[in-house]
Amino acid sequence: MFLSALDMLVPTHQTSGLWRHPEAQHAQYSDLHFWKKHAAMLEEAGFDTMFFADVSGLYDVYEGTGTTAIRAGMQYPALDPLLLISALAAETSTIGFGVTANVSYLPPYLLARTFATLDHLTNGRVGWNIVTGYQRSALRNLGGEDLLPHDQRYDRADEYMEVVYGLWEASVEPDAIIGDVTSNTYIDPKKVHPIDHSGDWFTVPGPALVTPGPQRTPLLFQAGSSPRGIEFAVKHAEALFFSGTSPDNVRQLVDQVEQQLQAARRRRETARLITSVTVIAAQTDEAAYQRYRDYSQYVDQDAALALFAGWTGLDLSKYQPDDVLQEVHIEGNRSALQSFTSMDPDRAWTIADLAAYMSIGARGPVIVGSGKTVVDELERWVREAGVDGFNIDYALRGPDMTAFAQFVTPELRARGHLGAALQDEAHSQTLRGRIFGTDWLPQDSTGGAYRGSKRSL
Numbered sequence: 001m002f003l004s005a006l007d008m009l010v011p012t013h014q015t016s017g018l019w020r021h022p023e024a025q026h027a028q029y030s031d032l033h034f035w036k037k038h039a040a041m042l043e044e045a046g047f048d049t050m051f052f053a054d055v056s057g058l059y060d061v062y063e064g065t066g067t068t069a070i071r072a073g074m075q076y077p078a079l080d081p082l083l084l085i086s087a088l089a090a091e092t093s094t095i096g097f098g099v100t101a102n103v104s105y106l107p108p109y110l111l112a113r114t115f116a117t118l119d120h121l122t123n124g125r126v127g128w129n130i131v132t133g134y135q136r137s138a139l140r141n142l143g144g145e146d147l148l149p150h151d152q153r154y155d156r157a158d159e160y161m162e163v164v165y166g167l168w169e170a171s172v173e174p175d176a177i178i179g180d181v182t183s184n185t186y187i188d189p190k191k192v193h194p195i196d197h198s199g200d201w202f203t204v205p206g207p208a209l210v211t212p213g214p215q216r217t218p219l220l221f222q223a224g225s226s227p228r229g230i231e232f233a234v235k236h237a238e239a240l241f242f243s244g245t246s247p248d249n250v251r252q253l254v255d256q257v258e259q260q261l262q263a264a265r266r267r268r269e270t271a272r273l274i275t276s277v278t279v280i281a282a283q284t285d286e287a288a289y290q291r292y293r294d295y296s297q298y299v300d301q302d303a304a305l306a307l308f309a310g311w312t313g314l315d316l317s318k319y320q321p322d323d324v325l326q327e328v329h330i331e332g333n334r335s336a337l338q339s340f341t342s343m344d345p346d347r348a349w350t351i352a353d354l355a356a357y358m359s360i361g362a363r364g365p366v367i368v369g370s371g372k373t374v375v376d377e378l379e380r381w382v383r384e385a386g387v388d389g390f391n392i393d394y395a396l397r398g399p400d401m402t403a404f405a406q407f408v409t410p411e412l413r414a415r416g417h418l419g420a421a422l423q424d425e426a427h428s429q430t431l432r433g434r435i436f437g438t439d440w441l442p443q444d445s446t447g448g449a450y451r452g453s454k455r456s457l
């Protein structure tokens with residue numbers, strides 16, 4: 001079972017208001033010592049990856065201002081997760097690091113350099129969560145006016161991928177460094193190639209600034225599940241993240257992905273389908289429910305609505321609590337809206353329902369119980385939704401993940417769901433190697449096909 005620990009370098013990621021809980025250590029998000037200990041604990045507990053979300057703007061749609069998000073520490077302040085990864089790599093040896101970086105804000109040449117650098121420094125343990133963004137607030141601060149229309153963002157992202165594949169797969173040959181003292185040649189210039197990319201959105205001659213790391217292309221994650229988002233994911237992603245309120249809800253996405261994989265002649269085993277769940281675990285079911293009830297006293301529903309408003313672009317402050325959320329055309333995060341509308345056709349979600357649901361764990365379910373109860377429920381999700389694993393979210397950052405390690409992973413291990421790859425010492429220790437058994441993108445993947453398409457300087 002693929003196990004990822006979801007987090008973000010912010011005081012409040014998805015569960016709102018709990019920074020006020022007596023056990024909360026809300027300053028942890030900017031504390032390197034906390035992250036180092038946390039990474040080591042998650043690795044020991046058998047997690048495949050830490051997964052860092054990121055946004056580059058303020059959630060300022062709710063009431064037309066960012067006040068609620070700022071007050072609540074709702075994904076604000078947001079530190080840059082890319083800068084944390086080397087320190088965590090030094091503290092760990094097998095866990096991977098999925099990091100979000102946005103193609104709408106960072107030029108592909110620089111993003112390719114940053115991830116190639118991290119691939120070297122982590123010894124091949126970095127992954128990239130490819131996002132196109134949904135916040136106007138971010139773009140306004142980067143010299144832009146407005147987001148591109150939803151589907152066009154993915155068109156541009158497709159071309160972005162051509163550029164980075166060129167830089168990672170086709171620019172510098174892995175054996176370019178020859179270090180030949182006799183001929184005074186550190187790098188063989190014949191093995192360094194321009195990419196000469198010139199397209200609708202980008203002109204990048206190359207060559208890449210960094211030699212390929214152990215994975216060349218970092219493991220590719222993607223989480224958009226609108227129809228265009230799924231099309232993009234099937235073309236590029238190796239780990240696909242979903243979020244949905246029920247196994248039926250997520251099953252619809254899994255079915256769409258599986259059909260499209262088949263249509264693209266891509267084998268199902270080349271993708272890992274992962275859904276988000278918030279877990280509140282304890283020694284017994286009763287103790288876990290006690291924690292859940294305790295947490296519920298602290299939630300901040302306005303902050304939850306500010307998050308949803310920022311995702312979708314819908315200012316929910318203008319609705320009445322009894323108004324039913326409708327599927328409308330939006331240019332923001334379509335899968336967030338569809339989770340509570342078209343993907344859940346048997347239920348009419350009011351704004352009050354949404355606020356209550358979103359307050360703990362945002363779009364995903366909350367699983368509460370002992371290790372046995374939690375693993376029973378995770379197994380049910382695997383059976384009914386058809387997913388390969390989970391992005392584990394928390395309500396309280398430190399205590400809930402520690403409880404997961406203490407109560408849930410021993411049960412997962414006992415049932416044979418964890419740890420096989422880690423015990424195989426002969427196995428490659430890159431992230432892709434551990435998940436798929438191969439360090440580089442397969443040659444028949446979209447990115448792998450770029451390998452060997454060399455040009456001369």
Ligand SMILES: Cc1cc2nc3c(=O)[nH]c(=O)nc-3n(C[C@H](O)[C@H](O)[C@H](O)COP(=O)(O)O)c2cc1C
Binds near residue numbers: 332
């Ligand atoms: C588990 C998960 C994590 C995500 N993390 C981020 C993130 O860190 N930054 C971001 O901009 N979008 C993030 N998203 C949003 C998606 O990348 C995407 O923008 C969103 O689902 C809208 O895409 P769609 O309209 O194609 O559905 C995440 C989504 C999911 C399900």
